[in-house]
Amino acid sequence: MNGIVDIVIEDARWEAFGLEPLAERACSATLAALGLGAPGFTVVLMGCDDERIATLNADFRGKPQPTNVLSWPSEERGAEEAGGEPDLPEPGDEDEPCELGDIAIAWETCAREAEEQGKPMVDHVTHLVVHGLLHCLGYDHVxxxxxxxxxxLEVEILASLGLSDPYSDGPA
Structure with a gap:
């Protein structure tokens, strides 16, 4: 592995889409925004389909339906107080990077949501990768x-990538 993201492609549409370079860019921007240099960290990202993510969602969250993205932090990093900053990890080194966790993203749900929201799929997927990595780093929205x-943070990171606010109702 040369970058931050260890990619696992279970649905070939993700390969054609260019998930790996998109994820590297999104993860690098996320780590940079938090003052964490990209070298020294790794995350596993699986590009799958709705059927696979529905199984994962059922197994891990008790919700037997597809979702856009799921994440599994390698360890608990969440803040002790609501709205507090999580306990960010220290980087590893090139030979033994700090493992942040695993993320899964589903093709059909992402494509449907992007279409429904009238935004390019590349923008939506970039947002979801940033979102998933922030979960791995201890951020939440409970x-x-x-x-x-x-x-x-998502808005700030996406802006650094030239993308509009995903929570805004209006045009960018």
Missing amino acids: DEADAALMEG
Whole structure:
């Protein structure tokens, strides 16, 4: 593995889409925004279909339906207080990078959501990869304070990539 993302493609549409370079860019921007240099970290990203993510969602969350993205942090990093900053990890080194966790993303749900929201799929998937990595880093949206922190970071990171606010109702 040469980059941050260890990619697992279970649905060939992700390969043709260019998920790996998109994910490298999104993850690098996320780590940079948090003051964490990209070298020294790794995350596994699986590009799958709705059937596979529905199985994972049922197994891990008790919700037997597809979703857009799921994440599994390698360890608990969440803040102790609502709206607080999580305990960010220290980077590893080139030979033994810090493993942040695993992310799965589903083709059909992502494509449908992008179409429904009238945005390019590449923008939507970039947002979901950033979202998934933030979960691996201990951010969450369980309550309003946590959601405000996480969404604010997402908007900032996406802006650094030239993408519009995914939470805005209006045009960019």
